[in-house]
Amino acid sequence: MAQISLEHIDVTFKQKHQVSKAVQDVSLQIEKGDAYGIVGYSGAGKSTLVRVINHLQKPSAGKVIIDNKDIDKFSLAQIRQLRKNIGFIFQHFNLMNARTIEDNILYPMVGTKTSNEERKERVQRLINLVGLNGKEKFYPAQLSGGQKQRVAIARALANNPQILISDEATSALDPKTTQAILQLLKKINKELGVTIVLITHEMDVVKSLCNKVAVMDTGKVVEKGSILEVFSNPKTQLTKDFIDTTNNVKEAVDTLSAQERFVELSRNQQLFRLHYIGASTETPIIIDLYQKFGAVANIVYGNIEFISNVPLGNLIIEIDAEESTIKEIKEYLASKDVHLTNINLDQEKIRNSKEG
């Protein structure tokens, strides 16, 4: 069990005088073995959406199909079985403070048919998996945030689920601990084959772990696809903004906005963002601009990274050329799959100050 199909899901909350459309017409296909990221700002509807997967939240409309079965038609026993097959981890760990680490991990097995021997063996295996050997008899208060999240992950895996849902599980952790937890989740995904659905407001987290992503805004999925598709060709401004938090382009633009020289340049529209993917990195762009168009290009900022083993470049360049030449350059670069867009620092400054 691990293929999840969400079909035209709506979740509407009706209170006395208010109707809140938390999720609107969301369709997602999550395949077995996926690490599927759902990214969006607070209130976008992410938590509500994932709660429909294990029927903690009944959709107002639409279907949840798991391994070709409509869960709305499930008996209570089947729902119970479904929930055992889906582990959950949260931002605040939700551990039982009065119980030891091993008892926390053991707890989900209570009431199952697992034998005592099997329970002990499983707890030890999970403690090994999450790297907490020697901490079996500790209490949650004696652990760091990262260690508590490791306990929560072990507990979520206690009944050998095939799906793990992570709801902002790294949001309370520092960057280094976040990376360590993401590495652990990656291992669980790759080595145990557990399908992961990860919700977050941090695109960096998605980039580190996931193979697919959906971007949510006010209850709707505004963009979805493989990490490579979405990162190389984002369609909406929201997705572009999320991606820019992962490549320092936004910081670079902020820094440039504070420098008078560049603000002056932007009035002449001579500062550009150059964006390319894959084979385009082999084109000697800067040399081409000079040799073919007599244009001098100066790299002000550069970021090249690998997404799913494909190079992706984001540069900010200053080009000294006539407007008509710029037009020709844009056409030439587009033919090589390199995209050149104007950066207007004044507008960026206004947009960033509004966001901030």
Ligand SMILES: Nc1ncnc2c1ncn2[C@@H]1O[C@H](COP(=O)(O)OP(=O)(O)OP(=O)(O)O)[C@@H](O)[C@H]1O
């Ligand atoms: N039980 C509820 N009753 C009424 N409204 C709700 C309920 N649960 C969620 N909402 C509303 O649904 C919208 C989406 O909330 P949700 O928690 O799913 O968003 P989110 O993207 O997970 O945000 P966050 O990261 O802040 O939790 C919000 O406007 C929220 O107020």
